[in-house]
Amino acid sequence: MNDVLELELIVGFIISFTLIGIFVASAKKGNFDDQKKLMDGMLFDSPNDLQAAAEKERKQEAMRAKKQANK
């Protein structure tokens, strides 16, 4: 009984501390600076938006690579 409890506690700790670690890291990065946008963001998700986000990433990578090459 105690062994099971101990195991459950260890697993629980690992999961919860991982989550709180992600929360702290994202807050420090500024993800919660604009809570209003964060909340509305959930309503705004659509396949088109995801596609646009991926395109944005690709564009940023390309621009950075081009800038490096020019240097």
Add this chain to the structure above:
Amino acid sequence: MISRRITLSNVKCTHCQLEFDESVMIKEEPSLHFCCNGCQGVYHLLKEDGLDDFYDKMRNATIAPPIESSNDSSNFDLESFKARYIKTDADGFSRVDLVIEGIHCAACVWLNEKILHQTEGVLEASINFSNNKAKIVWDEEVIPLSQIIEKIRSIGYNAYPYDYNEVSQQAVESKRDYITRVGVAIFGTMNIMMIDVAKYAGFFSGMDTNILHMIHIVEFIFSTMVLFYSGWVFFKGAYYGLKNKIINMDLLVSGGATITYIYSLTILFGAKGHSYFDSVSMIIMFVLVGKYLEVLGKKSAMDSMDKMKSQIPLEATVVENGVKKVVMLDQIKVGDIIEVKNGEKASVDGQSIVDVSTFDESSLSGESLPVEKRKGDVVFSGTINTGTVMRYEATKNYANSTLSTMMNLLEDSLASKPKIEEVTNELSKYFSLTIIVLAILTYVGWYFFSGDFEKSLIITISVIVIACPCALALATPIASLVGISWATEKGLLFKEAKFIETFAQATTVVVDKTGTITEGDLTVRSQSAKLDSDTLNLLYSLVEASTHPVSRSIRNYISGSVEDIKILELEKIEQLSSQGVQAFYQGKKLLGGNAKLMETQGILVKESDHTVYHFAIDGVLLSSFELEDSIKEDVEALVNYFKSIDVEMVMATGDHANVANRVAKEAGIEKVYAEMSPIDKAEYISKLKEEGKRVVMVGDGINDTLALSKADIAIAMGSGADVALAVSDVVILNNSLKGIKDSFIISRRTYKFIKQNLMLSLVYNVVTIPLAMAGYVMPLVAALSMSLSSLMVVGNSMRIKQKD
């Protein structure tokens, strides 16, 4: 002749979703209706760019029609602009911080970010919805900033740069820091509370000691995290307090929590009794959430200030030997000749060198009508040229000009606004010191008396736990919370709880006139002679040709009283600066305007204390309209209330003495100060404070901001300027004067209960501490009675709302 029936239809603009007058509708396909060319243009632009998703995302939101901007975006490419606002990162990309004007909803943010991301050369565009600030990173070799700004303007928004200074950076970092600490505190406390369910169930039904020990270990881990990570701010505060020889609430909170934590540790390591790890994390969490709300309030005040600063003109046109050149504000020298176009703001103070011009000084004086400036008259920075192009000579540089001085004064007031010392802090200073001394005495006394270390420690902990300042710490905030929630129900927003105390002690209330005592809209009070329908059509067509507030009021008056109005096609319409409008219809000369206009045309009119609009055809005066800014309905009740509670009411306004005296007389206000500049008002408030009075200032315009920031309590009406709302302590959302009366009633009653709570918690301590010192109270009972004392305070506070 064009004949249209003026009716308000239910047609909604396809772009901005606002209802508009059918007479101005631009119709395309059967389902496309636009209120203006701007909306039509933006709609097609978005459709071409594949961004028509915007309308789905808007849902039921409305937006303002596109802003027509006269600013020349090429100024954003000036070297002096780049030096001041643009930063270059390590990769060689440029970065600028902008405030985007016109953002109303999440869809606006989506649209702006989307259109910028689609723009070639823009690496990153991120807009903060809460404060409308945007961070743009782009490659200057691909696209200049002016084109990015043009892109924003093309979809109906506008952008201004702002200095992302160290203070703003600190505010952002402080907010992030508090979010993580509050998040961790809530996370830790919730976990402990879940585990506590098992612990308390076991307390009554029995529990294996190994399992209880395991629960204590889990509680220990979470509460350690909460106490030393989330509660770090209190330890820091306590340390700096002690360094400056101040015993503050941070010391009480951190001290109380640490002692409870140490006691619980002794239980964890084998001592008998109950652990209080849950109390440790709860004390930290509740107090930390309160602190976080304070940080949010301060940050929002700073955001509003940034918004206002961003509207300061960036540059000015200086004329040197007949050659015009655009320079940054700090390069303007005294003696420079500055040219200001229609709609532009004067950048520095100076003296007019043209015969006549008009300026909108509402941002400084609150005067709603444009002010005429003749040769030699002073032109103030920040005022808008409402006439044709004019020139003036700079008499001050930018740093010494009115606008810059006001900004600096405001910043100082925001930074150094004296914090009202809370009654609890004053009491707790001595209280906590006394408890620490008593605890030491108890330990020393019992150790010498019994020689038993453990017993002495247990009794000492009982003293500290029973005297833990929970009730004392709760006495003010819980009563304030009830008071504030009551106030919120009535449309009153107290920005910080402590304002209740100062409010309750107020002795003098200073009110502004326009928008506070009066409605702030001109309405027609009387008409000297009735006009037949044909003449009314002529008058309506004449006022329709002008955008002046007086013409607008006459237009509203006619359309509100007559159903069928025809707009006639007038000829040779001429706006006569500061006087009125002249036009011709089928050879007849129409004149509409003030007494000065009539005099120049040889028409005699009566003098009046009010604003009067005269209408004449072919030199014959047909009718005169007397206008007034009507007094709000509930002024009399407010004046009587202040008299009944012995609070002095004073009216301070920038308006003319005649108008101010008439309004004060009608309202029943005995003390009036007229023709006061914003600085005069602020000095008057400071003088009252020097006399020992507690001053409440009520205002709504930017011109009141300085005085508001000087007052002990600043109240802004909800419809007021952003910056006035930012420096205010209390905001009256429903814009009603009854709100001021309610604020007084609520704060006075809440303050009474705060005092009662403090008394209750002190009596509790006076009774229980001697019992604990005598060894009659075990730590468990001490903790229980401590909780009961808190409940007592909470219960008493709930009574605040009972009498409405």
